[in-house]
Amino acid sequence: MSKSDEFKQHLEQGYTFKGPSIILGTGILNNEPISHAQVKIPLKTLNRHGLIAGATGTGKTKTLQVIAEQLSLNGVPSVLMDLKGDLSGIAMPGSVNPHVEKRRDLIGIDYDPTGLPVELMTISHENGVKLRATVSEFGPVLMSQIMELNDTQRGVMALVFRYCDTHHLPLLDLKDLKKVLQYVTNEGKEEITKEFGAVSPATVNTIMRKIIELEQQGAEDFFGEPSFEVEDFVRTVDGKGVVSIIRLTDIQNRPKLFSTFMLSLLSEIYETFPEQGDAEKPKLCLFIDEAHLVFSNASKDLLEKIEAIVKLIRSKGVGVFFCTQTPTDVPDSVLGQLGLKVQHALRAFTAKDRKDISKTAENYPISAFYKTDETLTSMGIGEALVTALNEKGIPTPLAHVLLRPPVSRMDILSDQEIQTLVSKSPLVRKYNVELDRDSAFELLEKKISRAEAAAEQASAPVPKKTTSAKTAKETSLIDELSKNTMVRQIGRTIFRELTRGILGSFSGKKR
Ligand SMILES: Nc1ncnc2c1ncn2[C@@H]1O[C@H](COP(=O)(O)OP(=O)(O)OP(=O)(O)O)[C@@H](O)[C@H]1O
Ligand SMILES: [Mg+2]
Incomplete structure (x- = not known):
């Protein structure tokens, strides 16, 4: 058997699931994408949380977009913390180009450009549903x-x-x-x-x-009031999970407000949602882009609370995904709880970078097909090292993956498109009112x-x-x-x- 057939078989064994799953992309061996060697993640273990990491420009945000839209297509709603304002495009269909067609054919998927149901939200003055708490x-x-x-x-x-x-x-x-x-x-x-x-x-x-x-x-x-009811995150439209995008572009230099908001959101979800035993798919997934902002400024006490809530929220069928440049941005106690890992390329500029890379490599399953530390620095854009949890909760084999392109638009919405989206929102009508009670x-x-x-x-x-x-x-x-x-x-x-x-x-x- 050729090495690539052996590799394909290895992935097939590790990535075949009984329940519903989403296709992430196709396996790459020795820098050559292997056609139809699909790498999937089972929906069942997505409440075991995840990490999307990688150097700037390597494709983290697009991976987040891909996972969120595939969840939506499977009827699972999600909440995206959008710190750079680059996720609104999910509301509009993507476009076909030769680059996209090539990926589509290698992976062996259909590519139907699709816009997903999106709700834009804000905790400050951005256009969208106002999120508040008393x-x-x-x-x-x-x-x-x-x-x-x-x-x-x-x-x-x-x-x-x-x-x-x-x-x-x-x-x-x-x-x-x-x-x-x-x-x-x-x-x-x-x-x-x-x-x-x-x-x-x-x-x-x-x-x-x-x-x-x-x-x-x-x-x-x-x-203030009216305070947001987290059940409103859990909606579907025509069978597609609603993607709630919380626009936080104006919060980068206000870290305290951000970590507070995060913790309040997590604890509110934890209190409100009923216990959910082993389910086929998560009830809700939360994605935190630029997650280092949550952790770098949080006190030790706050970190402990975040860690505790992340651990507990799993039983409510909620998955939390952290998106950040290096895994070392996330505290070890939280990192240890993350089941899915999508690691994009890391760049070695300094001695600390090299240390981070070898530490990261050690955290991945050993593979007969890769030298993990070398692969970490040589991957291309829109590629990543992936390991998930299979339906039994065991890590899947490490795979270097050519990721699928998003079916929604990779670019952001225009102001006009945002205005139209917000004006149609039923939640804007519910929450963007001023209450002045005693x-x-x-x-x-x-x-x-x-x-x-x-x-x-x-x-x-x-x-x-x-x-x-x-x-x-x-x-x-x-x-x-x-x-x-x-x-x-x-x-x-x-x-x-x-x-x-x-x-x-x-x-x-x-x-
Ligand atoms: N899955 C993919 N399919 C097709 N193109 C991709 C994919 N992932 C990334 N790209 C290309 O790479 C570019 C950068 O991706 P992205 O914005 O996701 O990087 P990032 O890691 O989030 O960067 P930053 O650290 O600056 O936020 C995209 O604009 C797109 O052109
Ligand atoms: Mg990004």
Whole structure:
């Protein structure tokens, strides 16, 4: 048997699956693509996460596009974090050219240019569905996490949330949080001290400063109502999974907001989705392009949380895929959990690069057909070293793959096309509305002014007793005012309490 026939047989054995799978491309041996030596990935193990890595311009983003569109064609929706704004083309059909035809024939696939159902989303001012979350939903643990608070400051945050929960003060945005913090050491000082003990104004000031820092990164746009329901990521249109593209081009220099957003999204999905046993295909896949931005600026604590959630979210049928230049950008603890690896070419410019390359090579299954470290540096554009998990959860044989071209457009959408897409979106109609409900800010203002008026009225005679009687009355007024706002909020808060516990207990276990 010739070496190439032996190779073809080797791949056929390693890449034949019972359940549904997607074709990634065809195997390459000694830099020669072998015709019809298809390399596939089973949908069943895509909830075991993945990595797409490689030097700049080697084809990572196109690989992400290929996987997302094949998932969509199989009815699996996905969420793409688009940090460079180069993924919107998925909404439009690609075009046939000789380059594409050559790949198509070598791989042995049909090539039908197809646009997929796309929903454009934003956490700031870009055109698209506005993604938001309330401060209450975030909870004190995540909130402290992103502000990197110490234990004392965390204690104050916990107190603030507890106070707002029991007194039905919805914390919708950062303005609400600041108002309550201010109240705690000023007008509400007496009440708080009675209920919880004294709170240090210095600690509150520090937290205030951290909130302002968050605001400077644009977090005001993100916190508020209506908050996004993650079930809206899980949609199909005509049997095709909806690709939700979160446009994050304006977030590159605001890393804190990005890692916060990531963690909140993951934990929200984790809480909301039901457990899903062994399924034929994932329920949702999440792709994070330029993932080094999540990790390079995250605190150790935040990393631990991300690691824990990534591990747990698998059982909900959710796959997370990190796209980055070198695998060393991803912490080992997360890297160890990734089942699919698509490694594009690496370039060796420095001693550190060479070290990274040999470390990367060691992380791949040994192959009789390749010298992994040499292949890593010599692969062409749109080629990659691939290993996945087969249906039994065992790594598939290492394969140097000529990847299939995307069926959707490789170029981005024009402004006009984006405008048209956004104007047709049912989610834009649902979420891009301004809600101005009474929240902690307004309710406390009312409480304070009523207390002031009462104090003025009663200032001369018997001031003491009336004060406490008034407080009870005021509280019931607040209850009344906030009833409507709270209906939805309460349901969510109970949920949140659970996660607050879960997230809290993780960090507890770790120490
Ligand atoms: N699967 C593919 N089929 C056809 N052409 C491809 C494929 N992958 C990559 N290419 C070609 O390579 C170019 C660069 O790919 P891509 O933008 O995906 O690189 P990248 O690794 O994401 O780069 P960067 O690090 O700059 O983000 C594409 O514009 C396209 O022309
Ligand atoms: Mg890219």
